[in-house]
Amino acid sequence: MRYFYTIVFVYCALSLSAQGYVYQTFKHGKIINSQSVETLKTWDLDFVVAHRFGDAFGTNGGWNTFYGFENASDILIGFNYGLNDNFQVGISRTKGGSPLGLDKNVNLSFKYRILRQKEKGMPISLALYTLSSISTSPKSYNKASLKYFDKFIHRIVYHSQIMIARKFGPGFSLQIGGGYTHRNKAYAGESNGILNASLGTRIQFTKTWGLLLDAVVPFAPHIELFKTHQPSLGLGFEVETGGGHVFKFGLTNSRGLMATDFIPYTVERFEKGEFRLGFTISRLFRI
């Protein structure tokens, strides 16, 4: 036993490279819309504030709303906490972005990283993410409304997804994923379950600046892509401001910040100017 930790120490010291894990495939747990494979380190508390403005152009945008800055389509305040290096839990409150969806949502999430890319060995990172969103909105008495909550469980929307990512080099990471969203209550004629496929990438310019792109495409019997519903597209930049802080800003057509919101209800079209600026402030604490 005397020499056990000495051996461990020397091993750790020698493992500065070659045998180690790949880190920072993405710098944050979320790309623009979709989740990334990144989980928080043990004891890290991530305080997140995210904001989506209104439509920049189109019917609801333009000078009248100062290109969307005078509207807030969705706001998120929440926390994620790393229980260990591969497992995090999160809780947040969102306003609810889509007028078609639920609002005043409390979101509970779990993310578990099953596989982690290594410099030599495991070529990919793989993570599972689950989310439950509970609407705390007052019950509507309009029976045609989604908020006509017959039962409590009608307030709940679930989402699960799997993400597979690879950091191809210090400058480029790519992620693909697939998921399933289930609404306990859906509009008449709509299916409760919606499958989705996602793609995300990060292109690093400098140590602190990177370009983010992601797309989430929904699939369901009631969805006619590009007609009734639109894929959620995101384009943005992230800045690592040091000390574990990441600031992101970008453009997206989706109004909602959470998957339970933007996957079922994104109808805004980029080409009609129905996109908005959003930003995310992430601050890490170790507690």
Next chain:
Amino acid sequence: MRIIIVSVLILTGLFAFQNRMRTPEEVLPQDNRNVYDVLQSLGDSAANHTFRPEVKYASAVKGEEIFFTGNTTGPNGTKTKIQSKLFKCWACHNTVIEEPDLTKYDPEARLRYAKEKHLPFLQGTTVYGIVNRKTFYNNDYYKKYGHELADKAHRNLREAIQLCAIGCSQGRPLEDWEIESVLAYFWTLQYKMSDLSLTPKEKEMVDEALRTGVDKQQAIDLLHSKYADHSPAHFLLPPADRKAGFGLQGRPEVGKDVYELSCLHCHKNGRFAYYYLDTDGYSLRHLRYHFPRFTPYSSYQVICWGTAPLPGKKFYMPQYTTERMNPQLIEDLRAYVESPKMAK
């Protein structure tokens, strides 16, 4: 013909026999006697940090666990709370000899030795032989911790361990049994006689003093002269003109060793930092940009002054003293990050 063959066979047999009889090159047995025990036998004064076995639950095994993992099994049989969520002791301290000459603290010689022995090149002095030293938190450390804390730790290893726990490590105070356990672990890392560069004549002199009791003080002085009894610590100021630097010629190949053995020990994979570094071009370009500037990312800044310890907010980087990284090595590091060939 028959005579020739027989002669060859006999000669071959003799040759083989001779080799079998030859003893392997003589290796002198290592002298594993503890230097402290030898000094005590010679009548040297006792240290005030000998292990107190009457402290319940304290043990070297637990001390080793605390050193490497930050916690151990407590008196109630469950794991203790992690001492620090930011650091482990080995983040800043080696547990083996890290200087080629125990009487001197030469950072350049230590870097060469670290490279040869595959050791990290760290801000803190190795804990190997720490119990053989007399003073701790020397020289300029009072500027960092104030006289009240630094003076208490200066001649008391237990207080030094506690100051490290709450100050350097930004963690919780250690309980008495935990301090005693860490101390017990340190005693397993005390100097052996074979660690000291004693010539056969000097060794004979010491053994003679032990046998006969004559010239004991001379033997004590001899042993003390073979290792430094404290680790000097003088803080370094960054150059006034950061563009010009310290005015020394940097050696990028040496700077590469500084980067890999020192910087990456904490910063690679965010091991003990939120500021991630690697050998890729992004990291080196970022360092290159900030090196000559008055920014928080300037290596002159953080090597000489560290970063501010803000508990719960961000990792704090301890500074290097000039004995741990001198201006020449800092310029070597700068030469490395600025070298177009070496920095991709």
